[in-house]
Amino acid sequence: MTEPFTRVAALPDHVGETVTLNGWLYNARGSKGLRFLELRDGSGLVQVVVNQEAVGEASWEAAASLTQESAFRVVGEVRADERQEGGVEVQAASVEVLALAEPYPITPKEHGVEFLMDRRHLWLRSRRQWAAMRVRNRIIMAIHGYFQGEGYVQMDAPVLTGNAVEGTSTLFELDYFDEPAYLTQSGQLHGEAMAMAHGKIYTFGPTFRAEKSKTRRHLTEFWMIEPEMAFYDLDMNMDVAEELLAAIVEAVTADCQPELAILERDVDALRASAQTPFPRLSYTEAVDLLTSDATQLMLDAEQEGLEDERHALEQERDQNRQAHGQAKKGEKRRIDAREIEINVRLDEIAEGLRNVPQWKASAAAFEWGADFGGSDETILTRHYTTPIIVHRYPAAVKAFYMKRDPEDDRLALGMDVLAPEGYGEIIGGGERATDLDFLRQQVEAHGLPESAFDWYFDLRRYGSVPHAGFGLGLERTVAWVCGLPHVRETAPFPRLLGRLHP
RNA sequence: UCCUCGGUAGCUCAGUGGUAGAGCGUUCGACUGUUAAUCGAAAUGUCGUAGGUUCAAAUCCUACCCGGGGAGCCA
Structure with missing residues (x-):
């Protein structure tokens, strides 16, 4: 208009x-x-x-x-x-x-996380937050653009469900007219049903996990994009994940230059991320890399780098403190501001120096069969500049609905995409099991109530076909693309452990 | 649940046993091209809470509360 x-x-x-x-x-x-x-x-x-x-x-x-x-x-x-x-x-x-506005609490200066999160409704007006939301919007449009261009149908999975897809401990339970109901953790099972109706679909909606996780990667409410494709195998699934991420990065680097500048994002590093194909490692290859000498050397180098930086910063701080006495007012201000910067970085370095030896030990001691921890994923991605895809995990650590590898029964045809620069897992998915008897066994072995999955088993009764799909975490993707250190700045009103307002 | 770091002015933080500090913000004043403008002046405190040690506690000890980061779990 x-x-x-x-x-x-x-x-x-x-x-x-x-x-x-x-x-x-x-x-x-x-x-x-x-x-x-x-x-x-x-x-x-x-x-x-x-x-x-x-x-x-x-x-x-x-x-x-x-x-x-x-x-x-x-x-x-x-x-x-x-x-x-x-x-x-x-x-x-x-x-x-x-x-006329009353005195505004958020000044163009620095503020702490708690202060800003308590005023998230106002913080959204600030430049960096504005830029991050614009990038989030562009990413959402790029996702729709990619799938719509490829002939997918966007369909909504229910938010209220009676099914626990991956264990009940992380579900938000509520009362549905005297019947227990849950906020969905994943639209996947319903996505499979929709794919059998439309061939290729994707869901785009909120998901909820009652995990008591207080980390830079976790929200209790987050948006997930879950494509599901009939007649797709694991390799085709990986192709889709790769193309989707490349399309997202391409769209943002093409259309969000001003926003990325405000966010001080390293655009070259981001562009490098869009280069396909992404390295694909089997779980077994990833374990070999994790326990290799190359990993130990990389971590040694990182530790030395941190120690050198700490030494240089401590020297600078001591010199600044000596100079502070005779400095003029403007100079004093600069020194004070620099002292705060140095202290923040020194804290980060101290944390890194505490972590690296633990990472080294846990990487070296990693045994085939275990799931990767956060530090293991970080180490794997540090060997590359683009996202990497890890596939064919031990079946024991993956969900019940994964198809087994016909060449090795210990393995599931699952795959994770790990983002570079320490951002970690942004996609998880795989090829789904098609055999009814196998699925029944799996539900029983995982201690899940068979009655709740009867409708799901129908999908194997009536024309079961190979199919595959995955879930993309929107907020983790936004954090990675924007170069934000924490997912809390990637949603307008993020819901975290201990944060329900505003 | 566990580990770890923190809580001092409206905000961001210095201060580690001996008179409560800085910058920003606010208020007042100066300045016709500023970019988080600059310069001058002023006001601003239950040092998270409750106990304890001490001649003396923001500082040391104990418990609790709140927050950051991480583990587990995951997108």
């Missing part, structure tokens, strides 16, 4: 024209007779220049009265200006206050 005002993002197309802008004050600077207002309207940021001599008394006082996050309207001329980030600024003809 046609709007009666202009969006900041569209300003480069209106140079020389007079426009009306509606927005909020992101920050302000000024001197006598001249004020610079940073206007934020959701589509971007632009600097509005208010010259006392060029506007009326009312506009000048309106501009002077604006507090951070006050809503205001500006009418002014768009001018090209090389000094500005978007290449334009607006010379105000009039400024009108729409709503």
Whole structure:
């Protein structure tokens, strides 16, 4: 529709024209007779220049009265200006206050995690959070674009279920008219039913895990994309996962340059991630790599690097502290800010130095048959620059519905995609078991109630065919693409252990 | 559940037994091109809570509360 005002993002197309802008004050600077207002309207940021001599008394006082996050309207001329980030600024003809804001808690300075999470509803307005949500949006569109282009049908799995797919300890249970029900952990079983109706489908919806995990990779509520394809085997499944991730990275690097710049994402490293094919290691090969001399050498090098960095930082901090006494005010401020930076990094290094020896020991002692821990996955990915695919895990560590490897009965035809740069598992999936008797045995062996799976067994009774699929964790993918250290910044209102508000 | 780090001004943090500190933010003042503007001045504290040791505790000890990171589990 046609709007009666202009969006900041569209300003480069209106140079020389007079426009009306509606927005909020992101920050302000000024001197006598001249004020610079940073206007934020959701589509971007632009600097509005208010010259006392060029506007009326009312506009000048309106501009002077604006507090951070006050809503205001500006009418002014768009001018090209090389000094500005978007290449334009607006010379105000009039400024009108729409709503003065009370003192705003989130200043353009640094804040702690708890403080910001308690104000997530306001934090969303900040630049980095804004950029991350824009990238999330682009990723979502890229996922739909890929699947729709390949002929998949998007279908929704139920959120409320009676089935526990992978154990009951991590389910949110609720009362469904006097019957126990659960929030879904995965749409996969229903996805298989839908694939038998439509051939290729994907679900895109929320999933819930009541895991008491407090780590940078876990949410209790997260969005999962689960394609399921009839007549696909494990190799075809891996092809889909690889193409999907490459399409996501391609879309974001093509369309989200400004957002990635705000996030200070290393775009070259991200582009390298899109290079297909991704290395594919069997579980057995991955175990060999994990227990190899190459892994030990890599970790030794990492430890030395951390120790060198710690030494250099400690020297710098001592020198800064000596200089602090005679420093001028501005210099003191710089030294204080640097001290905080150094302390944060030293804490990270200390944690790394505690971790690396444990990682070394656990990697060297790893025995075939166990599942990979978080550190093992990190070590595997550090050997590569792109995501890697690990396939054919021991059946004992995988879900009951996985098909066995016909060449080795100990193995399941499962696969995980591990993202580079320490982001870890973003995809898990595999080829599904097709044989009814085998599935019955598996349900019993896993101690699951057979009655709850009767409808699922129907899929094997009525035209069972080879099929495969996987689940992609949206928030982990966003974290990786944005280079964010924690999944809590990848969802508008993340739900974590101990975090239900706002 | 376990391990580990932390809680000091509105915010981010220094301060490790001897008078409670800095920067930012806020308020006031200066400044016509600033980019987290700059410069000057002012106000701002239950040092997480409760006990204990001591002439003296933000600092040492104990318990508890809250938060960060990690293990297990997983996307």
